[in-house]
Amino acid sequence: MNRLYHVPLSPFCRKVRLTLAEKKIEVELVEERYWEQSPDFLRRNPAGKVPVLRLDGRLLSESQAICEYLDETHPHPQLLPRDPEMRYEVRRLCIWFDDKFHNEVTSKLLYERVNKKLTKEGYPDSKNVKSGAARIKYHLDYLAWLLDQRRWLAGDVMTLADFAAAAHLSSLDYISDVDWNRHAVVKTWYATIKSRPSFRTLLSDQVPGFPPPQHYADLDF
């Protein structure tokens, strides 16, 4: 059986879950308390991070490497188009979200509010939370600017860039940290992704101690 070792609100795990679901690859989801760094887990991934995918007997780690591998071995639907210019733009945007957005927003809001409690690291640092809440506005503006020129984030077709962005935003939406009223074009884009069948797995996530707000799983939010 294929397995994904994950944590529910990790945007990196969510990017892989969306990719697996789009490609109709069935996996058993196994929650991994990666912060305990158990020897078994470190054997699966010496980098000590989730997601880790067990697929056809192989162990794969690093979300971007996993998603590109899945796209090359299971090409329908194609999440990285064939054209090199488009592929560049998809990768640039994936890194934008997984690096810049992650450092400036996800780690400042989600990790402060949720991960610190789960891993018993202490209380949220209000300076970080404030900074994340300020920076997300800038990123939503950037999304709106892209979507004013394009149907999807990287161009005229849906790509891995849309899932990378939606993975981060969905985790933040679980803790009500996204202002969907800031840009109608961003809300419309997210509503389209959110209603895809692949998104259902994310919408049913429940993290003990953190009940999601009602709008989280609502397709008409």
Added chain:
Amino acid sequence: MNRLYHVPLSPFCRKVRLTLAEKKIEVELVEERYWEQSPDFLRRNPAGKVPVLRLDGRLLSESQAICEYLDETHPHPQLLPRDPEMRYEVRRLCIWFDDKFHNEVTSKLLYERVNKKLTKEGYPDSKNVKSGAARIKYHLDYLAWLLDQRRWLAGDVMTLADFAAAAHLSSLDYISDVDWNRHAVVKTWYATIKSRPSFRTLLSDQVPGFPPPQHYADLDF
């Protein structure tokens, strides 16, 4: 004229410089004081980071997206092999160095010792330097473990993973922070990469205030 906006010791810029040189794409190197975040620079890359490559009139950013684009549009020599399993391993290792190694080692040694002085951010934090010096040993052991089983880092052919790793190690070698005597197999691998013509541009780098040690440019170090 093609141009690369860079800083000499950035491992991300070095990975791109090596890729450009391997593929014999000529570029003019322009040093960019990215930390001043000039409006001109932010227009070139809203993420505010180097490297930025101006190629045939287009502006490209994010080192991994740039290198994959160059490999797709200039396939000789091929730095990502055709086999999906190998491509996965190349990408996993690039992320290993650009994320894990960068966070645990490069940022703790190079950024503390050099970048903080260049950007006038203050003095090195000795706790960070100590932590980086301890962690690099673990990473050199991991390299040795890989090279005990493989000719190159990702397998039997030279790939982008070798350049990603060599980019970080060469920047650290500029400040004498790599113990080449720890593993003969790592030293031999690095000596092979270091003697490639593409490496020459890195070996002639000079950072004002930080003269390189004599062994840095010596192919028989």
